[in-house]
Amino acid sequence: MTLTELRYAIMLAQEKHFGKxxxxxxxxxxxxxxxxxxxESELGVALxxxxxxxxRVTEIGKQIIAQAQRVLDEASQIRDLAQGGxxxxxxxxKVGAIYTLGxxxxxxxxxxxxxxxxxxxxxxxxxxxxxxxxxxxRGELDAIFVSLPFSEPGxxxxxxxxxxxxxxxxxxxxxxxxxxxxxxxxKAEEILLLGEGHCFRNQVIEAxxxxxxxxAIQKTVEGTSLETLRHMVASGMGxxxxxxxxxxxxxxxxxxxxxPFAGKIPQRRIALAWRVSFTRPKAIGALIHALxxxxxxxxxxxxE
Numbered sequence: 001m002t003l004t005e006l007r008y009a010i011m012l013a014q015e016k017h018f019g020k021x022x023x024x025x026x027x028x029x030x031x032x033x034x035x036x037x038x039x040e041s042e043l044g045v046a047l048x049x050x051x052x053x054x055x056r057v058t059e060i061g062k063q064i065i066a067q068a069q070r071v072l073d074e075a076s077q078i079r080d081l082a083q084g085g086x087x088x089x090x091x092x093x094k095v096g097a098i099y100t101l102g103x104x105x106x107x108x109x110x111x112x113x114x115x116x117x118x119x120x121x122x123x124x125x126x127x128x129x130x131x132x133x134x135x136x137x138r139g140e141l142d143a144i145f146v147s148l149p150f151s152e153p154g155x156x157x158x159x160x161x162x163x164x165x166x167x168x169x170x171x172x173x174x175x176x177x178x179x180x181x182x183x184x185x186x187k188a189e190e191i192l193l194l195g196e197g198h199c200f201r202n203q204v205i206e207a208x209x210x211x212x213x214x215x216a217i218q219k220t221v222e223g224t225s226l227e228t229l230r231h232m233v234a235s236g237m238g239x240x241x242x243x244x245x246x247x248x249x250x251x252x253x254x255x256x257x258x259x260p261f262a263g264k265i266p267q268r269r270i271a272l273a274w275r276v277s278f279t280r281p282k283a284i285g286a287l288i289h290a291l292x293x294x295x296x297x298x299x300x301x302x303x304e
Contacts, residue, residue: 003075005039006068008032009047013065014134016055069137069154073277076139088282090119095287096135097145100200100226101270102126104245104296105145113290120283128197136273143274143284147199150273157273160291161299164267165207166247166258168230169239180262183208190238192229195222200268204241207266230256243268244298270299 012021012032022032040047047061057065097105106124113122125132125141133152135141150157167181175181175189186208194201223229227249229240234252247258272291274284292301 001039001042003072005035006071008035009039010065010068010072010138012036012048012055013057013061014138016057018055066153070277072139073275077277077279087119088280089117089286092121092123093280093283093287094123094125094140094142095144096125096127096132096141098129098132098147098199099126100194100198100243100246101145101147103227104243104248105270105291105294108294108296109287109290112293113286116290116293117283117286120286129199130197136275139275142278142280143272143287145270145272147203148269148271150271152273154276155273156276157271158288159269159271159302160288161296161301162267162269163243163245163299164260164265165204165241166244166260166298167239168233168242168247168256168258170233170236170255171257173239175239176257176259178259181259182262183266186239192232192238192240193222194226194229195224200226200243203266203268207261208241241266245296248297 008021008025008027011024012018015021015024018029018033022029025032036048043064045060045064046058047064049056049058102124103126106122110122113120125135127135129146129150132141132144132146133150136144136155137152145160146157148157148159167175167186169176175185178185191208193204223232223240226242226246229242230246230249230252232238233240234255242258272284272287278284288304292304
């Protein structure tokens with residue numbers, strides 16, 4: 001067997017489609033099919049069940065695919081060792097972050113990281129948690145910033161900070177006269193939420209169940225990003241809930257205001273996740289140190 005065949009098998013297990021797996025591996029579908037058949041023949045077991053419309057991983061296939069991923073990680077370590085003289089901090093680091101975090105985290109983190117590791121550029125992606133999870137496992141990303149809970153086999157997760165939620169509204173809104181807002185007071189308001197797929201949407205609904213009624217279109221309006229929600233509130237469409245780091249944006253300050261929640265304040269915990277097998281622990285450490293040296297407002301840092 002070859003590393004290439006193992007890589008094809010891992011991709012087929014992830015995509016569950018020969019055409020999509022071949023495209024992801026940048027080869028033709030016949031090439032991938034021949035390699036999978038050769039691997040199964042050599043191993044003497046079926047890794048996949050095929051029918052006309054579906055590809056499923058067999059039980060023994062799941063075990064072999066998991067081991068194949070470990071083999072590829074070990075092979076990656078060999079390449080890193082072969083570079084011997086190179087520092088862990090002088091090659092690009094591929095970092096991902098959820099959409100509701102990246103725009104507010106990176107402007108503060110990157111300047112600090114440049115002081116700690118000036119020769120280590122970041123290759124940055126923003127995406128949904130589900131997509132970041134897959135990219136981390138595939139090795140397309142080295143580390144990801146996510147909101148807890150987050151659990152994945154073979155992945156280390158370290159909590160970084162807690163971030164309270166705040167209510168964003170126009171300054172002429174009646175609730176702006178209050179020092180803090182009870183979640184029950186949002187029941188009668190038009191609340192703007194992010195669309196499906198954003199973990200922050202679910203966190204807001206969990207914290208403020210009265211602000212969301214499924215199917216009540218006139219009650220809840222959805223936006224594609226936190227910045228879109230901010231624009232909508234400024235235009236007079238309603239109110240929204242933001243993580244505190246998203247309030248650092250200065251525009252609309254003459255129109256908008258934020259208020260904390262009364263009582264038990266809803267919040268989210270942000271964490272950094274990376275593969276156990278990742279061979280650049282100093283790079284991970286540099287990210288964490290840079291985060292602790294950053295100037296983000298309204299967060300509660302956890303011990304390193």
